[in-house]
Amino acid sequence: MGKDPEVKDDLGTDRQKLNTAYTYGNPGLHFWDHPSQGPGLLARTLDLNFGLHADHYVAVNMNVFVDVVDALGGLDITLPEAIDGRTSSDRSERLVFPAGPQHLTGEQALTLGRIRNVSVFSRASHQNLVMCALQEEIEKPETILKVPAIISSFRDNIQTDLTPEQISQLACLGTTMPRSNIVFVSFPRELFKPGEVYDPIAKQDVFIWTATSTNCAITFRNSTQAPGQAPRPSVPRTGDEQLRVAITPR
16 A cells, blocks of 8 residues: 555545545545645655656546547557456446457547456556557547647646646657657566455455565666666665555445
8 A cells, every 4th residue: 555644634544545646636635735636646655655756747537538539530459369358247248359450439448448357467458558559540640630639638637747838849759759769667467466455444345466565666667777777776665665556446
């Protein structure tokens, strides 16, 4: 579980599910009054727990993702194997994606990216496939004609500390960046073991992955190094050396 002492007085605890830091930081809950809101509290939590510093942030509403994909005309994606996201409580065929090439609407792309019935690690792989397909679609010359619709879908639906000028610069750089410069990284699966812990806020047991924080954070940070670059120095820690990343129950 993530730790942030600044929310202890309101929650009654300074340890909570890492993926709730964003929720507790947003307006209305009154746990975090900084103008960076949810993204800022999440960034601070990552920094305090793992020494992972976020220079900038962009948080996008899931509905905006759907609108952007639809504005682009959908995504062409090829799945190496079939994905069956059905669960005991939801047997809908919308959760089944066959192997091979297919064209996805915004809603279908979002559904594929959210499937996690096998594990959160497989969900990360699904999201990587979707993001790569999105990049390919954005790079097409005809996309320039769809820019007004894309901008319209983003308006008032994102949280970011980037200025409009910086966003424009990043958009231009993104179309020219070699794909070899884009690296997808995640915490190594072999460092984790499943378990449960009682959540005093949710008042129920929640599923967690437990790993040794020192090994996990250092391995993750070093995996992002450019070839030939020296590993980043480890971040000194005190107190409990257990990192717990919890998955919100559904």
